[in-house]
Amino acid sequence: MIKAAQRLGFTLDEVADLLAATQFGRADAGLQSRAAAKLAEVDAELAELTAVRDTLRAALAAGCDDLLACSESPCCPVPFDTKVDDRATSAGGSCGC
Structure with missing residues (x-):
């Protein structure tokens, strides 16, 4: 039972608390509410990993090969500037950085 709960993403402390x-x-054993909260955590992690994957794909498609050159190139999809979040989706084709 513990391993099954861990495979669902619950930590040992969370499993111990549930048990x-x-x-x-x-009354607050609430597997339903805890599972819903864990699902929200997993969804947030998936969204973050999806953004990372998409940025890496865009960097490969843009031909990014030099970290210093890319950091200075406005067409580079790697988000060096935290104010610019949509470069990965706007970059199309070879950037040459």
Whole structure:
């Protein structure tokens, strides 16, 4: 049971808390609410990883090969400037950086 819960993303502390709540019949044992919260965490992580994947794909498509040159190129999809979040999606073709 513990390994199954861990495969769902629950930490050992979270599993212990779930088991203790169930064992002592606490009203807040709430696997439903905890599973919903864990699902929200997983969705947020997936969104972040998707953005990283998309940026890496754009960097490969743009031909990025030099970190210093890319950091100075406005067409580079790698987000060196935190104010510019949409460069990965706007870069199309070879950038030459």
